[in-house]
Amino acid sequence: MSNEWLAMTMLFTMVAGIFVGVPVSFTLTFLALIFGLLGLGITVFDLTYLNLLGGLSNEVLMSIPMFILMGYVAERAGLVENLFDSLKQVLSGIPGNLYIVVICIAVLISLATGVVGASVTLLGIMAAPSMIKQGYDAKLSAGVIAGGGSLIMIPPSIPLIVMAPTMNLNIIDVYAAAIGPGLAIAFMYLLYVIFLIWKDPEVAPRVPAEEIIKIDYKLILLTLWHIVPLATLILVTLGSMLFGLATSTEAGAFGAFGALCLAAINRRLTLTNIQEALMKTTNTSAVVMLLAITSTIFGAVFASLGGDKIIVSVLTSMPIPGWAIVGAILVLCHILGWPFEWPVVVLVFLPIFLPVLIDTGVDLIWFAAALGVILQTAYLTPPVALTGYYLKQVVPSWDLKLIFKAMMPFMYIQVICVVILFITPGLATWLPNYLAEQRKNIVQEVLDDDVKGQEVDFLGVLGQ
DSSP states (O other), rough: OOOHHHHHHHHHHHHHHHHHTHHHHHHHHHHHHHHHHHHHHTHHHHHHHHHHHHHTTTTTTTTTHHHHHHHHHHTTTHHHHHHHHHHHHTTTTSHHHHHOOOHHHHHHHHHHOOOHHHHHHHHHHHHHHHHHHTTHHHHHHHHHHHHHHHHHOOOSSHHHHHHHHHHTTOOHEEEHHHHHHHHHHHHHHHHHHHHHHHGGGSSSOOOOOGGGOOOHHHHHHHHHHHHHHHHHHHHHHHHHTTTTSOHHHHHHHHHHHHHHHHHHHOOOHHHHHHHHHHHHHHHHHHHHHHHHHHHHHHHHHHHHHHHHHEEEEEEEESSSSSSHHHHHHHHHHHEEEEETTHHIIIIIIIHHHHHHHHHHHHHHHHHHHHHHHHHHHHHTTTSOHHHHHHHHHHHSOHHHHHHHHHHHHHHHHHHHHHHHHHHOTTHHHHHHHHHHHHHHHHHHHHHHEEEEEEHHHHHHHHOO
């Protein structure tokens, strides 16, 4: 059997093993070693060793535990709950105020956590009791919470951190590309909810006149007191990365430290909260890092056997344009997201598709943003929509079938966003291009200053 066929057999065996239920990391490692020995001989161990070192020395992956810790600490710091209560009072006179508050809070939570389970759980605990009490439509309420909690592509998104080195992209550019589509989805959520309220006011009964909170300067100051610390933490953490003032690891470390400080100010920095945050951070980081390393080894063996060349030749030989190939890959990633978690899609399958994407000439930064949206849709697509199960755990009174039906319109909105990205790619690429131009100008100014300084020194020498 030729090496190319060995590679394809290894790929199909890997997919079958994962579907059967064998742990992904062990499947990747053993298949890479076994098929590598058959095709490459003993050199597969050298290849494994070099890729193991390369994976462990990746500085971008070092930021994963920092951002995860930041998210879990912020979740327990009480910042979001206080802000939710304040905004609920400020908007109490607006129809559907809870829907609007949940979507706005969901964006802030995504900016602070980047973990779907934490976002959905927190939103469900905060908002669901108030929605049920005010007689809000259960289906729309579940959809708003599930849709808002699935906004994992808004930085500091953990999937994007993993995606950047996998695609050999700058994490700053990937983050910048994701901001536009992420905020656009949240805005479309708002438009959809407002339209439904206008069409049928019964889905969001108005607050009785006597319960409407009068807005005064005290309420405004209280709201600012709740929003400024969290907003400052987010702006400083992400801003330092986007403007090149800090690496992703440095920004993540600062974010984690800032979250700890805010938790201490809110008197939530207890030993129990710290232990829970550290344990969850360790578990999540270990799973992602182990899969990142083993998938790198699997990908290296697969490419060495020539498997990537077969996939490229098959897809590029099809009589369809490049944009259709890119669309087909996104659809396939969406389907793969049903049975598999996002780390498997990003770390195992994306490297296999990457040579095809490069051959089509697609902007990889744009594709990273589009794939980020696709990964979100998997969380909202039954039957394996994890968001639904997270929400069911915190709101047991809502039937799981109702939750699944409620999520579908919000999944369609995200699909519409992907279509918009095809039509208007600038939604994802304008900010990375702008930041790249600014960095280029700064470097040029520094070089010009150095040249001027050298000219001055040279003239000084001539004067002597």
